[in-house]
C-alpha cells in the first residue's frame with residue numbers, strides 16, 4: 001500500500017465545485033493534486049493557488065486552472081503535507097523549502113487540511129530539524145542568533161552550493177535539543193533580523209488526514 005497516495009487522495013473529499021484551493025508542496029500532496037487534476041478533467045470547476053514553482057508546474061501539467069492573490073478574495077481550502085505533526089496538530093514544515101509560501105496560503109485559507117503518512121505523527125515536535133528561511137544578506141550573523149536561541153543551524157545545500165527558495169532566500173535546518181514551547185519558538189525565531197519565517201505551523205491545521213494503526217484512514221480534527 002502506498003500510504004502517501006492513500007492519505008493524499010483522501011483530501012479531495014474536502015474540495016467542492018467552485019472552490020479556490022491552496023495547493024501544497026511535496027510528495028504526499030502530489031497525490032491530492034494529481035487526483036484533483038483527474039476530477040477537473042471529469043468536469044470539476046476549481047481554481048488552484050500554488051505554494052511553490054514545483055507545484056505550479058505540476059498543477060499546469062494535470063490541468064488545474066491557476067489564480068493569483070490579486071484575482072481572489074479568499075482561499076476556501078488549502079491542502080498540504082508536513083514533516084512532523086504533533087498530537088495537538090501543530091506542524092513542522094519546510095523539508096522541501098516551500099514553508100514561506102505554504103504559511104501565507106495556509107493563513108489565507110478558511111480551512112487548512114494536512115495530509116501526512118503515519119511516520120510523520122509524533123508525540124513532540126523537534127526530531128525533524130526545523131527549517132528556517134533567512135535572507136542571504138548577513139546570514140552569518142543570523143546563524144549566530146539562531147545558535148543563541150539554542151539551535152544548531154546547518155545551511156541547506158543543493159549541488160554543492162546553498163539551496164535557494166522560490167523567494168531567493170537560504171534555509172537553515174536547525175536542530176534544537178528540545179522544543180519546549182513551539183508557540184514561543186515560532187515567535188522568537190521570527191524576531192531575529194534576517195529570518196523571514198520558520199517551519200513551525202502552530203494552531204493552523206484544522207484537520208490532519210493520516211492512517212491509524214490498522215492502516216485505515218484517520219481524520220484528526222483540531223479540538
Ligand SMILES: O=C[C@H](O)[C@H](O)[C@H](O)COP(=O)(O)O
Pocket residue numbers: 024025026027028029080081082083092093094095096097098099102
Ligand atoms: O517544503 C515542503 C513542505 O513543507 C512539505 O509539505 C513537507 O516537506 C512534506 O513533504 P512530503 O509530503 O514530501 O513528505
